[in-house]
Amino acid sequence: MHYYVTDNRAACVPLNEIPTAGYAEFYEDLAERLADERYHIGHYFTLPDGDVLRAYCLLLDDTEHRVLVASYAIGYYDTPLLPSLTARHPQVHPFEREITERYGVRFADMPWNKPLRFPFDRYDRSSSIDNYPFYTIKGASLHEVNVGPIHAGIIEPGAFRFICNGEQV
Missing domain, CATH: 3.30.460.80 (NADH:ubiquinone oxidoreductase Nqo5 subunit)
Known part of the structure; x- marks a missing residue:
């Protein structure tokens, strides 16, 4: 080419x-x-x-x-x-x-x-954003934690989703 x-x-x-x-x-x-x-x-x-x-x-x-x-x-x-x-x-x-x-x-x-x-x-x-295909996972031991849209640890607004497996939340 x-x-x-x-x-x-x-x-x-x-x-x-x-x-x-x-x-x-x-x-x-x-x-x-x-x-x-x-x-x-x-x-x-x-x-x-x-x-x-x-x-x-x-x-x-x-x-x-x-x-x-x-x-x-x-x-x-x-x-x-x-x-x-x-x-x-x-x-x-x-x-x-x-x-x-x-x-x-x-x-x-x-x-x-x-x-x-x-x-x-x-x-x-x-x-x-209302129908955005966020990563998801399902299970009895899983828990999703949403952080945001405003978080002190970042400069600009953002939203984060953390998935905990087996953790006590």
Whole structure:
């Protein structure tokens, strides 16, 4: 696969100069590179581009101190089921979750594809914090402790759920 390569971290990259591959080629190349510890994802996001949805991936090469940029495009109104990189490389998880949440792109074998941010322009407007798929576990010896939304130990409001197994609560 071809990448736009820069060794200048402050460089502006013209979008029309970023090579575009098919998703299969993108997937295979990225899966292979991410198996090498010298590479990690700096960012992976999608943007509407006319009648297609274009995904961009910034791959960081820690050995050569370079940024490699590639893209793929899918039909904006298609509802494809793309192979997920998350199962092979967990670092991709938040990026694929955001792509699903914002644009409805589905990734096969995506473990627990829950919403990430609930942005105002999310694809599935019926998805809300009221029906958020929190992790749950059931059993006679289990007890769930909710902490939040305000807690003295954190800077911003947050809600946490702790599950105690066999503890006296």
